[in-house]
Amino acid sequence: MSTTVLSPQETRIQEQIENKQAQPAHHTRANDILARVRAQKPHVDVERGLLFTESFRQTEGEPLVLRWAKALYHYAEKATVYVDKDQLIVGRGGGEGRYGLLYPELDGDTLDLAIKKLPTRESSPFDIAPEDAKTIIEDIAPYWKGKTFHEDLAKALGPETMKLTYNPDEALTSRYVVNETASFRSSLQWVHDYEIVLKKGFGGLRAEAQERLAQLDEFSPIDNCEKRPFLEAEILTADAIILWANRHADEAERQAAEEGDPKRAAELQRIAETCRWVPEHPARTFYEAMQSQWFTQLFSRIEQKTGTIISNGRMDQYLYPFYKADKEAGRITADEAQELFECMWVDMAQYIDLYLSDAGGAFNEATPTGRPSPSEARPPKATTRPTS
Template identity: 30%
Template sequence: MATHGMNERIQKLRDISVNTPVHIDLERAKIETDFYRENDGKYSIPVMRAMVLKEYFSKKTLYFGDGELIVGEKGKDPQASPTFPELCCHSEEDMIVMSDRKLVSFHTTVEDRELQKKEIIPFWEGRTIREKILASMKPEWHECYEAGVFTEFMEQRGPGHTCGGEQVFTTGYMDYKAKIKETMDKLDWMNDPEAYDKNEELKAMDICCDAVIILGERYHKLALEKAEAETDPVRKAEILQIAKNLEVVPAHAPQTYWQAIQLYWFTHLAVTTELNPWDAFSPGRMDQHLIKYYEADTEAGILDDEKALELLECLWVKFYNQPAPVKVGITLKESATYTDFANINTGGVTPTGENGVNAVSYLILDCMDDMKLVQPNSNVTISKKTPQRFLRRACEISRKGWGQPAFYNTEAQIMELINAGKTLEDARRGGSSGCVETGAWGSEAYILTGYMNIPKIFQMTLFNGYDQVSGKQLGLKLGYAKDFKTYEELWDAFKKQLEY
């Protein structure tokens, strides 16, 4: 029996998502390793990376679940977590630790461990980005690193915690390819010493577009096969509509609300599969991006609120199906979360400063209320122009006590972005994503670069730069707590330690 607000389809999809154990999926690692073994050194780094994405999307196992209306998974099935050995390669011990930890485990099979041991680890040893970064650091850095002054992070993933702009809901990949070609044609080979590098990067971008288009084509073919075999006429019609959607997206600009959501999801998969950003790649202000499709479809009579909400809830399941890729080494033992930190902003204001709450905003509130999932993380941005009805509905959901939505101040976000040099229009288009970074969406990358253990640095300030945990002199010798006669002296010493 379906719960209030959640129909039987969504209940089943949600149950699969919530109850499927998280597991490691080495298909990406195997395809990538085989491709590198055969082609390493033949192409530039960006082109090589792009070709790996294309190879993976051309060969990966496709998942098309019963009742799904939005298709696509990063791995073979829900709750599958691919690995990224080019960034950081899990050791044999890692494979056991991640599977055996009592909370937030990533199940690995005997076959997984054998594949990792015999094929993945031997090839990537000495090649990973993490090893190269750590090898380039000074001994003093390693001492601080081992003592926990700063934690492992950027060497375990690519830059993340950012958000695309409106184009992730409006632009087809053939359109991107046309823009890339136009840019390549304008390269000044005679006078620009960076022309070759730019061309390789653009070439790689073009290949990545092909990869996403191929994934869409493969799902289109699979949808037609499933429709042919389907005996239930209602489900058959749904699958045929999915196939029609895939004739349009991701290759071309979406024409409908359903297609816009499907386009975004393919983009999300591509961004988080090409190189693990752990993840926090977010759809941004989805109500602003979807409203034009919603209004056109409802006016045309092909969409009502019940269907529009159902499609959002299918997307919520997709987000929840994607566990954050598991870390390596000491961070694997310390960092325990499945949450991928995709963060959706709802409300706020438009680029012209008008109230940004619209019909899709209320559907998103209903969606988060129905689904009660920690992923995606949803918030509301409240401005002086926000309708009381919207604020009241958000508060009704919040008081249920499961943690969403978060509440952000629109004016404060805008002022922060303007103080950082953004235009007023860009500031109004932006917001908060990840956990929690504020940026101008679609016009900048405000990426997370790592963590510093500031309380530990303050503790060292009180002990003349000495770290009591590691038993090493890691900081500057500026005095002990008893030596500082005023708050200003302590503050000045702390700032010097922090800078050091």
């Protein structure tokens, strides 16, 4: 007699098919966070797009690398910061729930048309508040007309490729014959050097850039036209993420002062102390290392779109020394370390790549970690996905 053995994932899928509710092996704070966001349709958050547009309006004519750093600083200074209920690892790029960000520098030329389709399209639908749609149409999209990567790419395509890539009767809409992915920023994966941040902190990286800046030859065209803007941008970017982290500390302290539950108030105070230290300084504990890694990862997503995966890299290598030291000193248990990982996983799961085009939505319908998004409130059906 043959016996079918299912993996845990296959078991959950089978239970869902049979309309059974799969129960978690153990209840954690991550379950509570997921329960609040799982059934929500992703929404469009306009802050990143609006703040970058405001900054780019003010910096026209400056070197692009410096304009980008100034836009990041403007975001860090003005954007809403979130310290979510139950969370231990804080920081998000959009409002509560699952969210997508706008990158108008890539495809802002189609923003005013795309937002009308986003809530109802079949692949990767996104909700958008009426006031946010008005902001896109009136404040963001007009500035980027004629300035986007999307338009420059279309102009660079030869006529034979162009007619196979985009519909001639509907500008820059894919024909699914030749499906370009450059404007989706697709790649294999991006792996940041988290270890250098954990060891030096952005304060240390900023100091290194300041030292190199001081060594430039003031009479050298290369030093002044190429190296100086890059180093100034590096310093400004470090200042931006440090400011952003400190604003999270401010918010955690505000919540701690108003919190009626002593246990949560203590957690919020610890969050504030952690965000005051990292990512500006080298991490001293496993908790600080986890928070510093997440700030670095998320701020990179705010900096620019990465259409596939921002990888966590070899977490076992760069995080283990912090875990080992804390474990030996009695500062952390295995269960507490697992809880921090779970908090980071649900942070990652709430960022959803937003693609304005139907082709991008269909081609990349998944979370940024490559795992399927939580199912929408509609029955699944077979689809044929375009291939590049």
